[in-house]
Amino acid sequence: MKVLVVDDEVLIRDVIKEYLYLENYEVKEASNGLEALDKALNEDFDIIIMDIMMPKMDGYLACQKIKEHKDVPFIFLSARGEEYDKLIGFNLGIDDYVTKPFSPKELVARIKAITKRKNEPTKSIYTFGGLKIDDVAHDVYIDGQKIYLTFKEYELLKYFVDNKNVALSREKLLNNLWGYDFYGDERTIDTHVKTLRKHLGKYKDLIVTVRGMGYKFIYEEDN
Amino acid sequence: MKVLVVDDEVLIRDVIKEYLYLENYEVKEASNGLEALDKALNEDFDIIIMDIMMPKMDGYLACQKIKEHKDVPFIFLSARGEEYDKLIGFNLGIDDYVTKPFSPKELVARIKAITKRKNEPTKSIYTFGGLKIDDVAHDVYIDGQKIYLTFKEYELLKYFVDNKNVALSREKLLNNLWGYDFYGDERTIDTHVKTLRKHLGKYKDLIVTVRGMGYKFIYEEDN
DNA sequence: TATAATTGTGAAAAAGTTATGAAAACTTAA
DNA sequence: TTAAGTTTTCATAACTTTTTCACAATTATA
Numbered sequence: 001m002k003v004l005v006v007d008d009e010v011l012i013r014d015v016i017k018e019y020l021y022l023e024n025y026e027v028k029e030a031s032n033g034l035e036a037l038d039k040a041l042n043e044d045f046d047i048i049i050m051d052i053m054m055p056k057m058d059g060y061l062a063c064q065k066i067k068e069h070k071d072v073p074f075i076f077l078s079a080r081g082e083e084y085d086k087l088i089g090f091n092l093g094i095d096d097y098v099t100k101p102f103s104p105k106e107l108v109a110r111i112k113a114i115t116k117r118k119n120e121p122t123k124s125i126y127t128f129g130g131l132k133i134d135d136v137a138h139d140v141y142i143d144g145q146k147i148y149l150t151f152k153e154y155e156l157l158k159y160f161v162d163n164k165n166v167a168l169s170r171e172k173l174l175n176n177l178w179g180y181d182f183y184g185d186e187r188t189i190d191t192h193v194k195t196l197r198k199h200l201g202k203y204k205d206l207i208v209t210v211r212g213m214g215y216k217f218i219y220e221e222d223n
Numbered sequence: 224m225k226v227l228v229v230d231d232e233v234l235i236r237d238v239i240k241e242y243l244y245l246e247n248y249e250v251k252e253a254s255n256g257l258e259a260l261d262k263a264l265n266e267d268f269d270i271i272i273m274d275i276m277m278p279k280m281d282g283y284l285a286c287q288k289i290k291e292h293k294d295v296p297f298i299f300l301s302a303r304g305e306e307y308d309k310l311i312g313f314n315l316g317i318d319d320y321v322t323k324p325f326s327p328k329e330l331v332a333r334i335k336a337i338t339k340r341k342n343e344p345t346k347s348i349y350t351f352g353g354l355k356i357d358d359v360a361h362d363v364y365i366d367g368q369k370i371y372l373t374f375k376e377y378e379l380l381k382y383f384v385d386n387k388n389v390a391l392s393r394e395k396l397l398n399n400l401w402g403y404d405f406y407g408d409e410r411t412i413d414t415h416v417k418t419l420r421k422h423l424g425k426y427k428d429l430i431v432t433v434r435g436m437g438y439k440f441i442y443e444e445d446n
Numbered sequence: 447t448a449t450a451a452t453t454g455t456g457a458a459a460a461a462g463t464t465a466t467g468a469a470a471a472c473t474t475a476a
Numbered sequence: 477t478t479a480a481g482t483t484t485t486c487a488t489a490a491c492t493t494t495t496t497c498a499c500a501a502t503t504a505t506a
Contacts, residue, residue: 134388136389138390138436138439150435150493152435152493153493184495184496185495187496188494190454190455191494194454194455209452211451373481373482374482407484408485408486410464413464413465414485417466417467432463434492435493
C-alpha cells in the first residue's frame with residue numbers, strides 16, 4: 001500500500017507519515033501541488049492525501065490534473081466549512097475529506113476504509129495486438145476469441161511473453177519449464193512450438209525460429 | 224434506507240431532511256434524546272444523525288442507551304472543536320462526526336459513505352444466471368428450485384464464486400478450504416467437485432477443469 | 447549445386463491427468 | 477450405540493497431453 005501525502009506544512013506530513021508507518025503503509029511526500037503532480041504521474045499510489053491550500057499549485061488543480069491520467073482515490077484536508085462546497089462544485093470525484101484540525105486516527109481509519117474497498121478485483125492481462133492473455137484465468141484469446149491451450153502450451157507461451165524479444169535456447173526453455181531433471185529429447189520443444197503455433201493461428205509468427213539456437217517471441221510496442 | 228435525524232432545532236432538521244429526500248432516503252425525526260431513544264428502539268434505522276446538545280437527554284447518553292440495544296451507525300453533530308475529544312473519550316463507537324455549521328452536502332456524503340460501507344458485507348445474494356446463492360441462509364437455488372449441498376460442497380462453491388474466472392489449483396483450494404494442516408489426498412478435491420457438479424445439474428459447466436492445474440468457476444456478466 | 451545441419455510435421459507410443467463409483471472412515475443426532 | 481449422513485480414500489476407467497521418432501522441408505556452407 002503506497003500513499004502520497006501532500007501538504008506544505010512539514011509538521012502535518014510528519015504526523016500523518018508516522019501514523020501510516022504504524023499501519024505498514026509506504027509513504028511518499030510532496031510539499032505542493034506541482035510536486036504532487038510530478039510524483040503521481042511517475043509512480044502508482046493507492047491513495048493520495050492532499051491539502052487544499054498550497055503554494056505553486058493548489059489542491060483542486062493538482063487533483064484535476066492527476067485524475068486526467070490516473071484513477072486514484074483522494075482524501076482532501078481542508079481548513080474548514082465552506083470549502084467543502086467548493087470541492088463538491090469542482091466535481092473532482094474525491095472519496096473523502098477531513099477538516100483540520102483532524103485526528104490522525106480518524107484519517108487513518110478513512111484511508112483504510114477506502115483502500116480496502118478498492119483492493120478486490122485482481123486481474124493480470126497481457127495484450128499483444130490481438131493476442132490477449134489472462135494469466136489469472138489461464139485464458140488466451142485471439143481477436144477476442146478464446147483458444148484452448150494445453151498446460152504445457154500455456155506455460156511455454158507465458159514464458160515467451162515474459163521474455164519477449166529475447167532469443168531462448170532449447171536448453172534454457174527445458175530447464176525453466178521442464179526442470180533441470182528432465183533428461184528427454186530437446187526436440188520435444190519443437191513439437192510444442194509446433195502445436196502452440198497452430199493454436200495461435202494468424203499470430204503464429206509472433207514466435208520466430210532462431211536458427212541454431214532456439215525460439216523467440218517478438219513484439220514491438222507501437223505506443 | 225431509513226435515517227433518524229435528532230436535533231432540537233427544527234430548522235436544522237428541515238435542512239437535513241430536504242437533502243436526504245433528494246437522495247431517496249426515508250427520514251424520521253426526533254427533537255431530543257429521549258424521543259430519539261423511544262423511536263430508535265421501536266424502529267430499525269440504517270443510520271442515526273444526532274446533535275449533542277439537546278434538552279431532556281443529551282446525545283451522549285441517548286447514543287449510549289441506543290447502542291445497548293441496537294447496532295446502528297451514528298454520525299454526531301457537534302458545535303465545535305474540543306468536543307471531538309470528549310466524544311472519543313466517551314468511547315461510544317461513533318462512525319463519524321460533523322461540526323456545526325456544516326455543509327448539508329458534506330453530511331449527505333458522509334451518510335452515503337457509511338451506509339454504503341455498511342451495506343456491502345451484508346450483500347449475501349449472489350446470482351449467476353439461474354444459479355442463486357444466499358450466503359446468509361447458506362441456501363442455493365437453481366432456477367428457483369432449492370438444492371441441498373453439504374457443508375463442504377457449499378464452501379467449495381462459495382470459494383469458487385468469490386474467485387470467479389480465476390484458475391484455482393488444488394493446493395490453493397486445499398489450503399484455503401481445508402487449512403494448511405490438511406495432509407490428505409489432493410484428489411479429495413476432485414470428489415467434491417464431482418458431487419458439487421452433480422448437484423448443480425445443468426449448471427455444472429460453470430465449474431470447468433483446468434487441466435494440469437485445478438478448477439475454475441466461469442461466469443461472464445452480461446450487464 | 448551438392449552436402450551437411452537444422453527445423454517442421456504427422457503419427458504413434460508412452461505417460462499423465464481427471465472422472466467415477468464404491469467402500470472406508472468419520473461425524474452427528476437421536 | 478445405532479443409524480444416517482458426510483467426508484475421504486482409492487482403484488480403475490476414460491480421456492488428454494506429452495514425448496518420441498522418422499522423414500520431409502528448409503537453410504547454410506563449401
